[in-house]
Amino acid sequence: MSSLRLLGICGSLRAASWNRKLMLEAARLFDPAEFTEANLRLPLYDGDLEALGIPPEVRLVADQIRAADAVVIAGPEYNKAMSGVLKNALDWISRVPGGVWRDKPVAILSAAAGRAGGERTQMTLRHALSPFRAQVLPGPEVMIAAPEREFDANGRLTGEKPVQLLTELMGDLKRAAG
16 A cells, blocks of 8 residues: 555645645655645636636646545635635536546545634535545544644644544545555
8 A cells, every 4th residue: 555646635725724734744644655735726717718728737636636546635614615715626627527536535624713623614525526426535524623722833733632533534545545
């Protein structure tokens, strides 16, 4: 299993986002041979733009999903749902032929300032991924509330329970990918 390729998708563009830290912790625990982070700085989905052809940056993300053995998605909760950045990426990728998500093992994580830690993000993301027929792991659910208290200065997750859940989820993802 040491040759596994993991793709990380972060629904926040901010370089120091809690979700990016959570995604990187997940990658560390998954311990892939190769880890790539997708760049979601994509144009806004627009049917007129699509008519001119799928933008190269969208094709790149779709190709990264296709090439990965597993995908981990970490997303913040904005206004009781997944971020617009993440939804926009899903909308664009759905327009790329070939069903890149089909049967792909996917783990979902979230970190949010609210007391539920991104529960609605996970709910809306699971719903949005369902038509793609990805193999979305049912759990354990990793939702980090008050993330400013859960990471150390080096970006490492510190709480015993969150580390336990994330370790278990990454083990399940590795088995699903192997």
